[in-house]
Amino acid sequence: GEDVEQSLFLSVREGDSSVINCTYTDSSSTYLYWYKQEPGAGLQLLTYIFSNMDMKQDQRLTVLLNKKDKHLSLRIADTQTGDSAIYFCAEAKYRDDKIIFGKGTRLHILP
């Protein structure tokens, strides 16, 4: 079946790195996404990775994929107060397929 799991909460000190982890069950997933949802706003696609990639870096964001373990992580370097949000891991089999979301990880930034 399709399932995406992630921890619900993460607290990080400002300036430290945040690492949000996610596991998924569908080995045929081709697209793996990270979305950000700020309070009162819609979802924003942060980054994505194809299943044939191990890593993707985009400025402060690093995505690591371990396809064997079906484990995806999002690292945010130099975490800022503006990074406070809910981060959703998601997967899809192909580009126009339905996207299966995790429950989201609420990132709390400590001063």
Place this chain on the structure above:
Amino acid sequence: SAVISQKPSRDICQRGTSLTIQCQVDSQVTMMFWYRQQPGQSLTLIATANQGSEATYESGFVIDKFPISRPNLTFSTLTVSNMSPEDSSIYLCSVQGARVDTQYFGPGTRLTVL
């Protein structure tokens, strides 16, 4: 980039009534999606709205409860019919852009059913 608006942004409704949520995109898109985000839960796809044909519903969702219209390539509506408190959720409209990194979501409609 596509800009998506939804109306209403929030509503409080009585049990047994229906609410229609509108989704407007500022550019023509082929596929539009409706999601539900229940409190403390992940987003769940309700249906895919196709222009010129009936919507495609996911398991657990039926047309009688969530009728969808898609009259053109920039607009769609989702109706939540005969509401109960269990329908209290955020409902989000989403569109797939031309590239894989262009999935856009609307701001959501927060529905509370009393």
